Amino acid sequence: xxxxxxxxxxxxxxxxxxxxxxxxxxxxxxxxxxxxxxxxxxxxxxxxxxxxxxxxxxxxxxxxxxxxxxxxxxxxxxxxxxxxxxxxxxxxxxxxxxxxxxxxxxxxxxxxxxxxxxxxxxxxxxxxxxxxxxxxxxxxxxxxxxxxxxxxxxxxxxxxxxxxxxxxxxxxxxxxxxxxxxxxxxxxxxxxxxxxxxxxxxxxxxxxxxxxxxxxxxxxxxxxxxxxxxxxxxxxxxxxxxxxxxxxxxxxxxxxxxxxxxxxxxxxxxxxxxxxxxxxxxxxxxxxxxxxxxxxxxxxxxxxxxxxxxxxxxxxxxxxxxxxxxxxxxxxxxxxxxxxxxx
Amino acid sequence: xxxxxxxxxxxxxxxxxxxxxxxxxxxxxxxxxxxxxxxxxxxxxxxxxxxxxxxxxxxxxxxxxxxxxxxxxxxxxxxxxxxxxxxxxxxxxxxxxxxxxxxxxxxxxxxxxxxxxxxx
Amino acid sequence: xxxxxxxxxxxxxxxxxxxxxxxxxxxxxxxxxxxxxxxxxxxxxxxxxxxxxxxxxxxxxxxxxxxxxxxxxxxxxxxxxxxxxxxxxxxxxxxxxxxxxxxxxxx
Numbered sequence: 001x002x003x004x005x006x007x008x009x010x011x012x013x014x015x016x017x018x019x020x021x022x023x024x025x026x027x028x029x030x031x032x033x034x035x036x037x038x039x040x041x042x043x044x045x046x047x048x049x050x051x052x053x054x055x056x057x058x059x060x061x062x063x064x065x066x067x068x069x070x071x072x073x074x075x076x077x078x079x080x081x082x083x084x085x086x087x088x089x090x091x092x093x094x095x096x097x098x099x100x101x102x103x104x105x106x107x108x109x110x111x112x113x114x115x116x117x118x119x120x121x122x123x124x125x126x127x128x129x130x131x132x133x134x135x136x137x138x139x140x141x142x143x144x145x146x147x148x149x150x151x152x153x154x155x156x157x158x159x160x161x162x163x164x165x166x167x168x169x170x171x172x173x174x175x176x177x178x179x180x181x182x183x184x185x186x187x188x189x190x191x192x193x194x195x196x197x198x199x200x201x202x203x204x205x206x207x208x209x210x211x212x213x214x215x216x217x218x219x220x221x222x223x224x225x226x227x228x229x230x231x232x233x234x235x236x237x238x239x240x241x242x243x244x245x246x247x248x249x250x251x252x253x254x255x256x257x258x259x260x261x262x263x264x265x266x267x268x269x270x271x272x273x274x275x276x277x278x279x280x281x282x283x284x285x286x287x288x289x290x291x292x293x294x295x296x297x298x299x300x301x302x303x304x305x306x307x308x309x310x311x312x313x314x315x316x317x318x319x320x321x322x323x324x325x326x327x328x329x330x331x332x333x334x335x336x337x338x339x340x341x342x343x
Numbered sequence: 344x345x346x347x348x349x350x351x352x353x354x355x356x357x358x359x360x361x362x363x364x365x366x367x368x369x370x371x372x373x374x375x376x377x378x379x380x381x382x383x384x385x386x387x388x389x390x391x392x393x394x395x396x397x398x399x400x401x402x403x404x405x406x407x408x409x410x411x412x413x414x415x416x417x418x419x420x421x422x423x424x425x426x427x428x429x430x431x432x433x434x435x436x437x438x439x440x441x442x443x444x445x446x447x448x449x450x451x452x453x454x455x456x457x458x459x460x461x462x463x
Numbered sequence: 464x465x466x467x468x469x470x471x472x473x474x475x476x477x478x479x480x481x482x483x484x485x486x487x488x489x490x491x492x493x494x495x496x497x498x499x500x501x502x503x504x505x506x507x508x509x510x511x512x513x514x515x516x517x518x519x520x521x522x523x524x525x526x527x528x529x530x531x532x533x534x535x536x537x538x539x540x541x542x543x544x545x546x547x548x549x550x551x552x553x554x555x556x557x558x559x560x561x562x563x564x565x566x567x568x569x570x
Contacts, residue, residue: 118416
């Protein structure tokens, strides 16, 4: 029965990808990418990867689509007809695909509990994690404690991407804002992209959106905090929480104005928060060194190793959540506040 | 039913190759980024399907767990969590570059950019 | 074999209704001629289909924490998807898409 769900979802994925390859309206391609991410998240759930499904749904479906749509509204919305013959590309792709399929012949059967990758580290993590580290969610304990270095590198990568975006795009004010008040967007822009411009309307317009937004934005933030601190006991953690919190601010910025959102959550505050989160993570590691252990060795943080691990995981997940939130909102501001519309 | 399992891997490879085809054969920069996203997501699919265990459940200890319960492998989950977030960071930087290229050249098609560059 | 109680029959009925409405939303999205008529089809899917399926799952879960979480999901889903439908339709009307004047996108 699980095989049937698997096969149907994979077939939907294949159909979606074939349409993405051939469609030339970029708006439709971005929406189909969102559907692709959501189908992948469903597949991850059928394969028991609940944390990954949560992150893929939040990050892939949510943030990626928003960033792509913001960039699309600043550039052109249709792809030109390809002028080259695709035969060489098809040949390369076919040869690579054939080699990869030949490589998968040696892989163990799907779901085999005795295959080689389930032998060494995974057994140690699953069996020893409740005594050595503590949290019931083994993925959180592996992410934050056993492989804490990788997560520090990941937080640094996000931070660097945020810096790159600010360096490339900056936070320039949209000088055309006053000119476009009451103006009309060109008719070729798709309808939903024009919804992003709802802020130019007078304040009694879009009443339903404003009221529902005001009802739900605090609840979204509350849910983000729940996900942040419940990551030890269920799917969740810093990344998902930061992204959900950022999406609350993005919702506010889309319903009201990006300028108004920049008054609520100022770019200066975001810069400070991003740095604060990363320094919290690194600071916990250095504190462990000062207290006598290795870098990111949480056992020395408290009297008992398990309490130390709990405290260490709590602090670094908080640091990751703060950094991810600040950088996601920074990216949204940088792309959404760019004066543009050369379509 | 091992052919169902290998079906999983082959579909993931097909999706990977479609994303790869979009990256190398289309000239539009945003389309290339979409193809790159498709490529990364299908790699995640391949990785997570290698971590699944038959009869296992999500790697979380709760009150329903009996001793001897099989869990799916948590190590691919952790690696893919990192990869997803790094993927979105890469997409964001690519989009910023695309927006700047558009402002400079007025187009996001690779051929037209190259032609404008040669004529400068 | 299977212990058919009232709860199970009700769950099966609600799931069938929900699936039918979901499929009808998809068929309507494809077959209906105009932007606003397609909003009708997807609006039904967003509200009643999600209610039916989630309520069926709540019946199966009983009075546990899972039901409360499903209830939150249901309220959130109904309010936000119908608001999104409203926002799309209102913006379409304001930007000049008139009902029953041909197709919104040229297929």
